[in-house]
Amino acid sequence: MTITQQISDWFEHFHANPEVSWKEQQTTNEIARILTEFDVPFKTFDDVTGVVAEIGEGESIIAVRADIDALWQEVDGVYQANHSCGHDGHMAMVLGALSYLKEEELGCKIRFIFQPAEEKGNGSNAMIDRGAVDGVTYMFGIHLRPQEELPLGKASAAIRHGAANFVEGTINGVDAHGARPHQGNNAIDPLLAIGQFLKTVQFSPYEAYSAKLTSIQAGGESLNIIPGSAKFGMDIRAQANDVLQQLQKRIDKGIAQIGELYDTSIRLEWTDYTPAAEVSDEAAAIAREGIINVLGEQGLAPDVVTSGSDDFHFYTIRNPQLKATMIGLGADLGPGLHHPKMTFDRGALDTGAEILAETLKRASFTV
Structure with a gap:
């Protein structure tokens, strides 16, 4: 089976089996099953969901994060878990990047963080508290973007999220x-x-x-x-x-x-x-090189500035020495993120996996 087909199959599975924040047990089990099949070492946790895996060798470490939770929202009159923010695609792309890289020569270790509870805004803190970014120099993420931000065939080296707070x-x-x-x-x-x-x-x-x-x-x-x-x-x-x-x-x-x-x-x-994004110029420069290598100069878009938020940025707020950026991927996504009927061009997932793989490989020889 080709990596492209694997990415599609992984997406279909995660899309059909959404789980809300802190309850992503079956999602965690499926990621662990895939990693076991790949013979990639990983660890899970007794007290929270999520998986951390590593490939490569050396003392230096870079990392990539995939969020794994779904939203709880009304779909066709029924409240249910629903992947309307693209996390099913993010998991598929990060697993795809791992597939592209696991037989490649790398400059250091690459850590794959499959993080729970992004939608609750505190899953990243749980991973930080459990050592997921200990020793990490560079960190990357990826997020599908709405049509009004990025068209299909374009990617940006950074998403400059805003800060958010929720009040009850x-x-x-x-x-x-x-x-x-x-x-x-x-x-x-x-x-x-x-x-x-x-x-x-x-x-x-x-x-x-x-x-x-x-x-x-x-x-x-x-x-x-x-x-x-x-x-x-x-x-x-x-x-x-x-x-x-x-x-x-x-x-x-x-x-x-x-x-x-x-x-x-x-x-x-x-x-x-x-928190609002704290983007590393060095990390964004490496991501730009990765995007250009896959899409060409015409595929590189300016940084995305959005009032949306993502708990990815706790990784840098709590670890100021960490150089991080989140890649934005155009995928003809509409009507919008968090819309119960959100859809996108699934062909973009393989493109995103290739961009991540190229970015991570380049970063591995930078540290």
Whole structure:
């Protein structure tokens, strides 16, 4: 069987068997099975999902990361695990790169990190805590990009993600009968005020940022009850880490004031922080060479700048000496990432695997 066919088969398997963050047990088992078949040494973990494998020899190490989890979302009226962010393709491409490289002469060890829970924003931290990047000099990732960012046949040497933070909030007022609102404290009132407040938070127009409600739960089936409690969620983003920190401070202060105004208790929990990209010029230069070798000069696109986020960047935030970049791959992807019916040109997966293999091989002779 050709590597191209293997990549296609791997993708089909992962696509048909999605698993959400921290529950990627069968995905982990399948990756381990493939690595065993290849006679590639690897390790798994007793307390988290994910796999770390190595090929090559020497004291120096470079690495590549594939995210392995799926989203939980509604598809055709049913909530289910769904690979609508391309992680099924990422796994197939990284395994494909391993296939292209495992019989090649390499300049050092190459570590393959199959990481859980990227969608939760903290899977990379679990891998870091378990030594996955110990001793690593260069690190690479790859991500399928939407049509509006990269067309089919193009690739970029870096994705400059923004920073993101997710917030869960609870409002505690007092229930009351609909005929006697003065006896209660309607949780919906401060909830609506929070939605309006977020629209008033402003920074310089030269900064990219956003703050919005993404989840609201209040009231029940009985419409004659004024609800005293509510829950909400927010998605907060900025292109720069310092702007995100300023956003958090303004939101904390503003929502505290709303709680005082409506005489309700509002509790916020900042649940998942993902930092903005810290791109290494050296790593990006090697990725550009890899892209040009596979696609030619015409296939190299400028760096992708996006307000989307990825926990890949914790690897460099926590290890400042690590030289890292994430390659962006055009694949005619639409309607968009996280859309329940997201599709892309699957022929791009072999191209991505070749770019990764060429990039990793070049990097192995650089350290």
